[in-house]
Amino acid sequence: MAKSSADDDELRRACEAAIEGTKQSIVMSIRVAKSRGVWGKSGKLGRQMAKPRVLALSVKSKGQRKKAFLRVMKYSSGGVLEPAKMYKLKHLSKVEVITNDPSGCTFTLGFDNLRSQSVAPPQWTMRNTDDRNRILVCILNICKDVLGKLPKVVGIDIVEMALWAKDNTPVVTTQRSTEDGEPVAEAVTESELKVTVEKELVSQAEEEDMEALLGTYVMGIGEAEAFSERLKRELQALEAANVHAILESEPLVDEVLNGLEAATNIVDDMDEWLGIFNVKLRHMREDIESIETRNNKLEMQSVNNKALIEELDKVIERLRVPSEYSASLTGGSFDEADMLQNIEACEWLAKALKGLEVPNLDPIYANMRSVKEKRAELKILKATFVTRASEFLRNYFASLVDFMVSDKSYFSQRGQLKRPDHADLRYKCRTYARLLQHLKSLDKNCLGPLRKAYCSSLNLLLRREAREFANELRASTKVSRNPTVWLEGSTGSSQNANTDTSAVSDAYAKMLTIFIPLLVDESSFFAHFMCFEVPALAPPGGAGSDKRPNNDDGNDDDDLGIMDIDESDKKTGKTSPDLTALNESLQDLLDGIQEDFYAVVDWAYKIDPLRCISMHGITERYLSGQKADAAGFVRLLLGDLEARVSMQFSRFVDEACHQIERNERNVRQMGVLPYIPRFAALATRMEQYIQGQSRDLVDQAYTKFVSIMFVTLEKIAQQDPKYADILLLENYAAFQNSLYDLANVVPTLAKFYHQASEAYEQACTRHISLIIYYQFERLFQFAKKIEDLMYTISPEEIPFQLGLSKMELRKMLKSSLSGVDKSIAQMYKKLQKNLASEELLPSLWDKCKKEFLDKYESFVQLVAKVYPSENVPGVTEMRGLLASM
Template sequence: MAKASMEDAELRRACAAAIASTGAKEEVVFSIRVAKGRGIFEKLGRLAKPRVLALTSKASLRVLKYSTGGVLEPAKLYKLKHLSKVEVVSNDTTGCTFILGFDNLRNHSVAPPQWVMRNIDDRNRFLLAVLNICKELFARLPKVVGIDIVEMAIWAKENTPTVTVEVSSDNGPTTEVPVKREIKVTVEKDLVSQAEEEDMESLLDTYVLGIGEADAFSERMKKELHALEAANVHSLLESEFLIEEVLQGLEAARACVDDMDEWLRIFNTKLRHMREDIASIESRNNKLEMQSVNNKALIEELDKLLERLRIPSEFAASLTGGSFEESRMLKNVEACEWLAGAIHSLEVPNLDPSYTNMRAIREKRAGLEKLKTTFVKRASEFLRNYFSSLVDFMISDKSYFSQRGQLKRPDHADLRYKCRTYARLLQHLKSLDRSSLGPLRKAYCQSLNLLLRREAREFANELRASTKASRNPTVWLEGSTGPSQAPNSADTSTVSEAYAKMLTIFIPLLVDESSFFAHFMCFEVPALVPTGGPALNKKGAKDHDDDDDDLGIMDPDGNDMKPDSGTSELGTLNEALQELLDGIQEDFYAVVDWAYKIDPLRCISMHGITERYLSGQKADAAGFVRKLLHDLESKISVQFGRFVDEACHQIERNERNVRQIGVLSYIPRFATLAARMEQYIQGQSRELVDKAYTKLVSTMFTTLEKIAQSGDPKGADIILLENYAAFQNSLYDLANVVPTLAKFYHQASEAYEQACTRHIGGIITGQFSRLFEFHRRIEELSFTITPEEIPFQLGLSKSELRKVVKTSLSGIDKSINAMYRRLQRNLNSEELLPSLWDKCKKEFLEKYDSFVQTVMRIYGNENIPSVDEMRELLSSL
């Protein structure tokens, strides 16, 4: 036993050291070794996972495990206040396995902890320690299942463990004295006390002999119960005098209680009256205090309201009669900001709705509206006169415009600088009265329109006067001009450069003016000039630095105004820009007309320049500039269309000539025209030129067909093949790089082949008419009768065949020479003769080969020259 106690003490010390290592300050009051299992491990003989259970002074159950080195370390912690159930597992016949159920386990799907003790004594020791702690600290016991609580009480009585207590003496060292410590289980509900247990045992011992006769035992128990009841009644009767004394005492106490109740009722009435008086006093006091607070708040609110209604004298002077000079603008802007804020502060929700109908508020609002109307009228009249005077001053000074021998770029930097002085004023006018901006915008547009039109007119006039270029004739495809002559091809590039310079100077200017106008006149639209700007010169580079048109406009609160891209003012702005820039397009049209008169082909270059500027413009508020470029593009297209129509008329005049031989004059001249048109395209859109090619070439081919049909039928094919060949020869290089011309090149090639086939076929048929006529008749009869019957038809006998062959092929060399001379005599272009003669020999051999095969199929082996003999003969000639 002493050894067991020493082991227990050593185990507690090890547990205390393991718990202290975690930083917890708890005293170990009980510890025991157990095994953690689930029943199945016992059957397999594997009681794995040895553990130590320790009860601490803080009513907690700590589970400790052995580390790899055999040292205890904390594993889990359970609070005994959450212990709801102690159950001994019924499957374990030894009774050493039990389960502890805790009501705070989060995962109810996990089985509660199950432990296996070494023996029943260890189990009882541990469970009794747990139950005693629950009883003493929490005044409750967990539910005990699967174990007889009486047996536990008996075991606790019989097994009082001996513990070692350290005792120190006065004259000697400290000694350890073994002392028996009683283990008891105190039960209130679920358990029975020790005395009750002894009574039950004595009772059972008394009746143990007659327990076998149930009826006799029951009867005996009833008799004893009656005897006990009679004894109780007798004892009550003996104590009657005591009961009388108790009743008398109770009556006296009742009288005292009645007197006490009467006194309390009187005191309650007095207290109620006092409470009512106190409540009345508090009510009057609260009303006075509330009235004082309300009066103070009312005075403060009235002071604020009066401050809103007061008009500072310096602002009133600026709004009613102040000057609009530049030095005074800061004060005018401050006055505008105050006026806008004052009007805004008298509107709901900035003003309490209960104040809106007050007479003072209505009068002050009317006064502010009158002040606003007066100021807006004065400022609007000043700005209208100011815009007009600025423009009049610039128009009267000729140094602002282009003069003879000097092109002057329009410079509006000074004008914009002077206008920016009043940008904030316009912004405040808009916030005060939006309708006042309409007349101001109109006045600004009318004044600046005069300046812009004057600048464009002077610049365009001087630009045309200073540009030197030889005039090119418009008669490009006239038939009267000799085929070897070429039209005047003087350099007219200065015309295109002049047009490009006009756009380079004025398109960015108009975009900048549109942007400045939109910002200056407070239009809520997005920025007009895209990133990088559209101001490009003829080489596509930026030609000037854009003016900084950031007006720095802010709202009355001092915040930058950010334009709303979804605003509805875009349409209004474009209408105003139409009025601002209307009329300036006439000077652009004049430059286009002037360039067309000098060289119509320069329309191609101008069209490309205009397209490049159009691609740099976005569909934004500068709508007039985009519309102007579209109109210029349309006008250039119309002018070029006039040139193409005139060229088509010149081509069609060739049809009226009495006799046309050889290559028509417009064929080689068109090649020259196309080459120059390609030079003017310079990588721009081909749509304009391709349409011109289509119209011109279609007219050329149609006219050629009409000329061929109106002349000698025998020479129609010669005219066609010579002209189609000339078309191909002259456009061979261009057709390789221009898809539209390549299409017409292939069309001419097909027409040339067809004309060659018809012409050569006529020559061959004319020279060997009997031979091939005989062959044609055989071919026709082959569709209606069998080949064996053909030699018996009239005119198709073998003798007729021999006559035809003898007549046609005797002197074949002379016939072939005659065919060559006929081909040579009718042809005007000698360079075509070799290729045509090769085609003629090839066509003749094909026809002759077909004739020979037909004869061999119908007439058998007739004696006629073979195809190889004929081929050698043609080669030798």
């Protein structure tokens, strides 16, 4: 038989090393296989394979108390034992040997403290039944000794366990001789052995009695038949003694039977009485239940009545209209002193109306007659108050504006520009801001007429302020008016360039500085005051914020007492459905004021059209600063002003272009056309006026001017083709000279500068070629014939062609190159004769000499190819001749 793993000292030491530090000692360690449901039906394998484990029984002493544990060890990846689980044996409630395992080597241990009893406990499988019995006997002994109790054992006979334990318990035997001389084995004392099953199953006294009983039969135990016969005789004697004892006890039995009969009669009487009492108790119980039912109904009725009274009190409280609120809503005053009471009445009315709606009122009350009547009464109160308040506010807005319009001190007067101040107007309006908020919550439809009334009244004031300010602004600005003739031959053009008209654009800027922030503030105030659910129109630090009037109205526009209305919508900045309505109202509020801005623009244009550039830049700067005022009237106004300035400037550009085109109808012109230098002066001044983002406006004007200038120049040149190139090169040169400095800093002018340079080079090339061919026509015509023939025949055949013989070459050279110095001098005189700009002559003469040398060098090369034996003056000789002249 193989050695059991329970006797493996190495295994025990590995287990002790795994629990080192726990102050526990190992009693037994044995190898097992762990599985869950391994043995299923028909002995087939279950869900998972078995895993090798080691079960170790350990004991920990704490004073006189001992604690026992069952430890499960598993092998790590390195083959070292390490603790996996630990169970306390005091919670062991059941030991069950699995009957599905044919070998009987599989068992489970049930603990009563496991959290999940629904999960099947692990099954432990031993190598053989000896190992199974050994571990189970050890567990039972420890439970008996340490804990004083035994778990329930299922699936194995406890007697078989005891017999196996007795057979397999190691004992130390001693030899002693009986009287016959036979050796008899004597067990050692219990203190010398480990705990065994016999100690657990049979007590010491029982064991002594059994030994004494067996000792009486020791002498005859060898004769089985005699011993059996003796036992039979003793059994018969015992049976006879029992029958005799029974017969002797008959009187006692009769006495007991009589006593039982009497007791039966008494029990029957008691049963009858108990039946009577039971009937009476049943009737009494029914009476008590009836009384309790009636009592419960009365209590329920009392509770319901109390709750009903409370509900009715609440409904009555909702339906009651306080007399002071009713008086305020129907006939109260709207003076400033009474506004607090009016606001309280509005708040109560709004709350009362909401309280009678289904979400806030129990639906069972919604159709009650009293609730319907009270709801109708509150609606009448609401309509009455809204009508009265709307009428008062319409009259109030009109009276405020009429008072300000009738006082001339509010507006600009002769000699004094008056900055509009609406601080007092807004302060008086803020008194009724909360009233407007409550009117909106009571009836949104009432705000439309009120908004129109406010816009109509304030529009009169704003237009009057703008008109008086614009009139006084123009009257107080003193500048001399310049004629709009810039690009034609006018005698006054020289004075125009020196006239300072900056006061014109400063006046326009002042108009915007005063009124744009005012209009933005008015738009923002109107949006808040009239309860529009839109984001704020005038953000802090917007355009013109640094130019606000020095009053208390600068940052108080939001202090209307109504910022709590739809505050969340304003923070999120989402598009409000009221934005369209707000823009329509702002159109009514500010419409017509643009005419006064247009008047300033037109006035500035008449004084100095070029100031449109400055005004365009100022307008764009304000327009870029109003991005937060999305789709507002102020942004539209600035856009219209920008379009107006652009239109007036375009008008000036068109008139100037018309003046340029008029030069086309003049009689033959020589030299530099007058609009070339005047355009340079105009461009210089335009660059001085550029402000902000008006670069595009000026670049468009440059494009239109220069395009018309170049087209007109070409048309004038075509009137006299003989002198066309001279006129073109002189004017293109003048254009480049006059705009050289500006072209270095203005990309648009640089583009036209390069265009003029290319046109100048082309005109020079054509004019110089014309002069050269005029003087040396035969020479270069002869070369042209040779070049044309070289495309079709070889150079050796050319001297045999008609008109190209060597004799013809000699005649041509004699007529063209005899007196060549005189011919070159004639070229210089002809170049000088028709040129009006003397400063261009040196550069043109250099170009002429270079062009002539290039053409002559080509001629010499042709002659060398076709007439190799002919002698022609060389290029070096001709270059020296030209250099000496």
